[in-house]
Amino acid sequence: xxxxxxxxxxxxxxxxxxxxxxxxxxxxxxxxxxxxxxxxxxxxxxxxxxxxxxxxxxxxxxxxxxxxxxxxxxxxxxxxxxxxxxxxxxxxxxxxxxxxxxxxxxxxxxxxxxxxxxxxxxxxxxxxxxxxxxxxxxxxxxxxxxxxxxxxxxxxxxxxxxxxxxxxxxxxxxxxxxxxxxxxxxxxxxxxxxxxxxxxxxxxxx
Amino acid sequence: xxxxxxxxxxxxxxxxxxxxxxxxxxxxxxxxxxxxxxxxxxxxxxxxxxxxxxxxxxxxxxxxxxxxxxxxxxxxxxxxxxxxxxxxxxxxxxxxxxxxxxxxxxxxxxxxxxxxxxxxxxxxxxxxxxxxxxxxxxxxxxxxxxxxxxxxxxxxxxxxxxxxxxxxxxxxxxxxxxxxxxxxxxxxxxxxxxxxxxxxxxxxxxxxxxxxxxxxxxxxxxxxxxxxxxxxxxxxxxxxxxxxxxxxxxxxxxxxxxxxxxxxxxxxxxxxxxxxxxxxxxxxxxxxxxxxxxxxxxxxxxxxxxxxxxxxxxxxxxxxxxxxxxxxxxxxxxxxxxxxxxxxxxxx
Numbered sequence: 001x002x003x004x005x006x007x008x009x010x011x012x013x014x015x016x017x018x019x020x021x022x023x024x025x026x027x028x029x030x031x032x033x034x035x036x037x038x039x040x041x042x043x044x045x046x047x048x049x050x051x052x053x054x055x056x057x058x059x060x061x062x063x064x065x066x067x068x069x070x071x072x073x074x075x076x077x078x079x080x081x082x083x084x085x086x087x088x089x090x091x092x093x094x095x096x097x098x099x100x101x102x103x104x105x106x107x108x109x110x111x112x113x114x115x116x117x118x119x120x121x122x123x124x125x126x127x128x129x130x131x132x133x134x135x136x137x138x139x140x141x142x143x144x145x146x147x148x149x150x151x152x153x154x155x156x157x158x159x160x161x162x163x164x165x166x167x168x169x170x171x172x173x174x175x176x177x178x179x180x181x182x183x184x185x186x187x188x189x190x191x192x193x194x195x196x197x198x199x200x201x202x203x204x205x206x
Numbered sequence: 207x208x209x210x211x212x213x214x215x216x217x218x219x220x221x222x223x224x225x226x227x228x229x230x231x232x233x234x235x236x237x238x239x240x241x242x243x244x245x246x247x248x249x250x251x252x253x254x255x256x257x258x259x260x261x262x263x264x265x266x267x268x269x270x271x272x273x274x275x276x277x278x279x280x281x282x283x284x285x286x287x288x289x290x291x292x293x294x295x296x297x298x299x300x301x302x303x304x305x306x307x308x309x310x311x312x313x314x315x316x317x318x319x320x321x322x323x324x325x326x327x328x329x330x331x332x333x334x335x336x337x338x339x340x341x342x343x344x345x346x347x348x349x350x351x352x353x354x355x356x357x358x359x360x361x362x363x364x365x366x367x368x369x370x371x372x373x374x375x376x377x378x379x380x381x382x383x384x385x386x387x388x389x390x391x392x393x394x395x396x397x398x399x400x401x402x403x404x405x406x407x408x409x410x411x412x413x414x415x416x417x418x419x420x421x422x423x424x425x426x427x428x429x430x431x432x433x434x435x436x437x438x439x440x441x442x443x444x445x446x447x448x449x450x451x452x453x454x455x456x457x458x459x460x461x462x463x464x465x466x467x468x469x470x471x472x473x474x475x476x477x478x479x480x481x482x483x484x485x486x487x488x489x490x491x492x493x494x495x496x497x498x499x500x501x502x503x504x505x506x507x508x509x510x511x512x513x514x515x516x517x518x519x520x521x522x523x524x525x526x527x528x529x530x531x532x533x534x535x536x537x538x539x540x541x542x543x544x545x546x547x548x549x550x551x552x553x554x
Contacts, residue, residue: 011397013400150444150447175401176401179390181392186389192447192451192452193451
């Protein structure tokens, strides 16, 4: 599978790359959905150093928002630890423990949807580790995590533009403005000036 | 507090108004008959007596009422004032800058007495008296940034400088032109300006950042920005957009002169001494179209600027839908005569 191409350009959005094995004392990998494929490719790139790398690798995996679950392909890699969970909020306590216990030389890799990678980057920074210690690679769904600027509620897995806020019910358009601290795009009321005039929802994110 | 400060509101019945003196000193932002983004920074040095540039921080007739409006916004939404943990020292730097400036420039209203780190602050217009220990947060009722900006007109952001960039990491934002501190806090210079159209391509932000990274202590700079606001509403926040957005559809030729306001931001930038952060006060001034057209040069010029401003800019500033009405209203006051360069009124 090839690396995803994301629509548009926006200066507040992170740029995602391709995972490359780096020498490290330990390796932490957080992936969802199609990100499993990027992890398999990463290990393949490690070549003959793969066994030594896998012996110090901890994988945390969850299915993607589209239902893709490729955990079996990760389990088959034979990493020291491979853990499957339902979603990010369930994975978070485990991730925070690993980050809190981290020593110098931890390499962090995250791959899959933008919502997952954004939250991993946020939690890494909150744990006081440098964002540069994290490599990212986008795979799979392009659904967005969006914060309603009015009620501050986060709606996960937004597929259409506009969409309805899952908290306050306002109709929001997805502004091309991204906050790394919130790991979310900004949603702004689309019919504020003409209440009730909501254009049809278009599936922009799949 | 006497007759020096207006009793007025910026919401509800919108009783805000500018006195003839305030109209005369209004910071009209257009030095020529057209407008495009530019870095347009100049040293923030004292200007003519009575002008908004006379002092480092301008205190005008709206002071007390503006501070009352800020308190109401904060009661509704405390997230309008935030400071990431490492920005407290920059907050103290700002508190010192404002207290020293106001006590120096307006000694009849403000006093600051220092005995080592034991400070005594008196703010007569707001009837505040505070004894506290400088750099000791436990001796103020709230953090230093919030404390001093509850007593100072204009929004404030504090930028940390590292990795050859500026990061917006603290602020008091209750009188903003439609941007969210809560969303933008923590962003780099390019990130928080991402939604601005055209200016990136013009290289404006790259040049501005390069300039600001070298900003020196004691050499503040200033620039103008502007937008349009229906009714004298200070809190045109994205948070409350569903409340104020609909007012844009209620303008007519009969009420536009009274209700449409030009909103000018006098933005200044100050290097701070201990934190090496940059303080960015954004002071908003409002003037109704009907007051603005009493100055013939401004009426002619605003008509030409609004008529010719590029569409992406009018869209971003949120007045595209009312531009035809604005142009129709303002054209009545434009006789086509040439205007002199610079923003000061002509002697007419």
